[in-house]
Amino acid sequence: MHRSKKRKIIRNKNIIIIAIFSTILLFLTAITPFVFTYYRNRISSIQSMDYQNSKSYSKHYALILEDLDSAFSNSIYEGAKLRGELFNVYVEKLGEDLPFSYDVYERFKMAIYEDVDGIIVEGSGDRDLSELIDRAVDSGIPVVTIIKDSPNSKRISFIGAGRYQLGKTYGQQILSLTNEKTLNVVVLSDTDDNSANPDIMLAGLKDTLVDANVDIQFASIDRKNSFASEETIHNIIMNSDNFPDVIVCLDAIDTISAYQTLVDNNQVGKIQIIGYYNSAIIQSAIEKEIIHSTIVVDTKQIGRYCIDALNEYAKYNRVSDYIAVDIDTIGPKK
Numbered sequence: 001m002h003r004s005k006k007r008k009i010i011r012n013k014n015i016i017i018i019a020i021f022s023t024i025l026l027f028l029t030a031i032t033p034f035v036f037t038y039y040r041n042r043i044s045s046i047q048s049m050d051y052q053n054s055k056s057y058s059k060h061y062a063l064i065l066e067d068l069d070s071a072f073s074n075s076i077y078e079g080a081k082l083r084g085e086l087f088n089v090y091v092e093k094l095g096e097d098l099p100f101s102y103d104v105y106e107r108f109k110m111a112i113y114e115d116v117d118g119i120i121v122e123g124s125g126d127r128d129l130s131e132l133i134d135r136a137v138d139s140g141i142p143v144v145t146i147i148k149d150s151p152n153s154k155r156i157s158f159i160g161a162g163r164y165q166l167g168k169t170y171g172q173q174i175l176s177l178t179n180e181k182t183l184n185v186v187v188l189s190d191t192d193d194n195s196a197n198p199d200i201m202l203a204g205l206k207d208t209l210v211d212a213n214v215d216i217q218f219a220s221i222d223r224k225n226s227f228a229s230e231e232t233i234h235n236i237i238m239n240s241d242n243f244p245d246v247i248v249c250l251d252a253i254d255t256i257s258a259y260q261t262l263v264d265n266n267q268v269g270k271i272q273i274i275g276y277y278n279s280a281i282i283q284s285a286i287e288k289e290i291i292h293s294t295i296v297v298d299t300k301q302i303g304r305y306c307i308d309a310l311n312e313y314a315k316y317n318r319v320s321d322y323i324a325v326d327i328d329t330i331g332p333k334k
Contacts, residue, residue: 057090061118061310062111064094064104071279072252072299076146079303080120087311092116108132112139118310119143123150123158124190142313144306147251148190157309159323161297167204169327170248173274173293174205175212177246183214186236187248188221188229188258201250217242221254229257237267244271246292252277255294259285278330286332293331301325 063080065073077093084091095107102110104121105128111119112135119136123129123145130153133143137154149158174185187205205216219236222228233254236244249255255275259282262268268290275282275294285291305323313319 056088058088059117059310059314060090060092060114061120061307062092062094062107062114062116063306064107064111064119064121066104066122067253068093068095070252072277075299076303079300080306081303082300083304083307087307089307089311091307105129105132108136112136112141115139116141117314120146120306120310121150122146123148123153123155125150125152127152129153142310144309146302146306156313157319157321157323159302159305159309160325161295161327162322162324163200164204165324165327166250166295167201168208169204169295169329170201170274171205171208173295173329173331174214174246174248175209177272177292178212178214181213183212183246184242184244185214185216185246185248186244187216187218188232188250188254189218190221217244229254230261233258233261234265237261237265237271246272246274249273249275252279252282255282255291259291262290283330286330289332293329296328296330298326298328 061080061084063077065076067073073093077091080091083089094111095102108119108121108129109132112132119133119141121129121133121143125148130150133145133150133153133155136143137156143153143155145153145155145158145160147160149155149160149163151158170187174183177183187201189201202216202218209216219232221232225231233247236247247258249258252275255273255277256279258273258275262271262273272292273285273290275291276296277299278294278296282291282294286294302325305325309319309323
């Protein structure tokens with residue numbers, strides 16, 4: 001009798017667990033069409049925007065960035081938005097006003113679903129993103145990649161700093177830190193970058209440091225993990241057998257993560273950071289000599305060039321495969 005009751009309790013628990021998972025599955029299945037419908041309804045109002053002022057838009061471009069809220073992303077958006085206004089183009093930073101948080105891939109699918117006139121996306125060597133880009137282009141939506149490229153896709157143009165030139169610029173900053181002993185350098189890179197980008201970057205570094213006593217290692221970061229940047233940098237600092245002298249960051253997120261990790265773990269002054277982009281936080285860290293220097297690309301220029309590239313492609317059905325933006329370096333004031 002006791003065993004019978006026990007089996008019944010277990011069976012009831014299993015039924016409850018199955019019911020909970022079924023409810024969750026049904027909820028997710030139900031909510032997905034709602035989100036896409038919500039998005040479609042919201043975007044469909046673009047054509048009637050400011051109707052009272054008789055204002056409408058001739059084109060709608062979607063801007064898809066990894067980090068929606070950073071100063072880096074906002075600067076690109078501002079450049080694109082202001083440029084778009086000159087040509088009666090509506091530029092949407094996709095995902096900003098949605099009721100839930102969605103990754104780059106989900107937001108890209110939304111842009112395809114809405115059949116926008118063009119997509120601007122932060123690229124990568126990830127196969128899934130390349131397939132989405134191909135799908136968009138095949139359906140008649142031109143795609144421009146920025147910051148990092150997706151060279152194995154059908155994107156119409158890449159706008160950003162050349163990887164070789166970027167490698168040389170980083171190399172020059174590393175060179176300024178060299179002395180008699182071997183300098184151990186860790187470069188943070190993406191696990192999803194299956195393109196030739198790391199090799200091109202490394203070539204620029206090596207050509208600059210050909211006669212320098214420098215040992216360069218790459219540390220991969222899985223961008224699909226939200227906390228991967230912090231975890232990777234923490235492991236480098238706390239668990240490395242070969243303690244680095246310099247950490248090289250190739251994007252703004254890693255730069256902030258490296259800075260915060262050094263401060264949180266009392267490693268300030270033991271490791272130098274060469275960062276990417278500039279913001280109030282990064283500028284303050286440079287002044288405090290926590291970050292040695294940072295490589296800056298003209299983000300507003302990137303935004304402007306994206307609009308020009310998509311407009312040119314719409315008019316002539318062609319555009320330059322690669323459009324370079326300006327690079328600068330910010331270091332401590334002497």
